[in-house]
Amino acid sequence: MTLAYDLEDPRTARPAAALTEVMDRLGSKAAFDRDEEIYAQDDEVDYLYRLVSGVVRTTRVNADGRRQVGDFYYPGDLFGLEVGPDHQFSAEALTACEVQMVRRSSVRAFAGDVELDRAILAATRRELQRAQDHVLLLGRRSAREKVAAFLMSLADGRDGDGAELPMGRQDMADYLGLTIETVSRMLTQLQDEAIVAFPTFRRFQITRREALAALVD
Amino acid sequence: MTLAYDLEDPRTARPAAALTEVMDRLGSKAAFDRDEEIYAQDDEVDYLYRLVSGVVRTTRVNADGRRQVGDFYYPGDLFGLEVGPDHQFSAEALTACEVQMVRRSSVRAFAGDVELDRAILAATRRELQRAQDHVLLLGRRSAREKVAAFLMSLADGRDGDGAELPMGRQDMADYLGLTIETVSRMLTQLQDEAIVAFPTFRRFQITRREALAALVD
């Protein structure tokens, strides 16, 4: 018998079947339009969400309007797994998307179900991994390195060197702690050096992977 | 019956008794001198650690020598709870300290123990909260705001407005993604404005809490 907490690699793991099943059985599916809010910052934490299709971003806006993007979520990802009674971040549909959601109180009825507890833990660990990676991305890195690392993370896991860029420049900027202009400048810089190519605003191809990798750590 | 994952507030919670007990029973206590390494970056994740006395910092150093401090841990905190097979960060004794440690494989023998699983989850959630707060601290904040927020976090939870500063300026800088000079300048700036006072390098007092709070979100 083993515990999930020291076996799975949370960077690649998907929600365990046990949790997916409970969510499908006790929850409901909802659709959100582009830019629609799924939950708000300071809302009570009440639901668990699994993204079925589309892309979601979590953001936090502070008093003077500065915005921090927490993370981006893709189909299969669990989100809304926040700690504490209220949401620190809000979640918004970046594209039109479908979300499977279930009240936590419903899941709680299955407390003690080992499989289920394990799945929740695994998802929490995945979230922790993301947050730690994000800390490393934000601290003591140049704008060039931040943008390079961001592109790299979008591209790896893909088969070729081409990848979709589902978010706009503003979202990239707010994720990386930069301005939209700086992001744009770094992108053109990387393009000029023939490290990446942008056929359109929302799609890119890595042309010199070693050069890009050299900028990431 | 309730699950830990939506009840405890991880900002204040301590390790559950069940886990503390298992660690004490199956683990051993070790002492570390100031600046001694407890585990290294890229080491296999093998143990769970509970800090008994002293202060610990986790750090990651990348190829070109830039250092990021992950977090600081105080007595009662669990650490080494990292995700994935290898440590992303190393842990070092910031002051001389005592650590209770236990092999994960020993803890694993108790898999299915609901209390224990709950304790591990609670600790992971606490860690997630810290990492998310750290992301918010690093993104789109001025040096002044970062330093203010850091002092604030050290001071709150304390009774009065005085607090210890167990880490040196370099550690603060590497935690905040700043240089040591900038940290120093911000500290003297806050002192000049009579917002905080430093009787010694390692101890400070908040003299105008509202002014400091205004800088933190």
Add this chain to the structure above:
DNA sequence: CGGTTAATTGAACGCATTCAACACGAGTGG
């Protein structure tokens, strides 16, 4: 096609960094 939003580019500014010198404090030995 216009009309609108998103992205890029340019120029000037400012904040944090860099490099360097100096001050302070703790510990040591004369």
Add this chain to the structure above:
DNA sequence: CCACTCGTGTTGAATGCGTTCAATTAACCG
């Protein structure tokens, strides 16, 4: 007790990176 030293922290001046503000261009959608 003072002089010396070493580590740590502060301060100063100059540089540079990212920001800000403004204008231009490109994509998208009717």
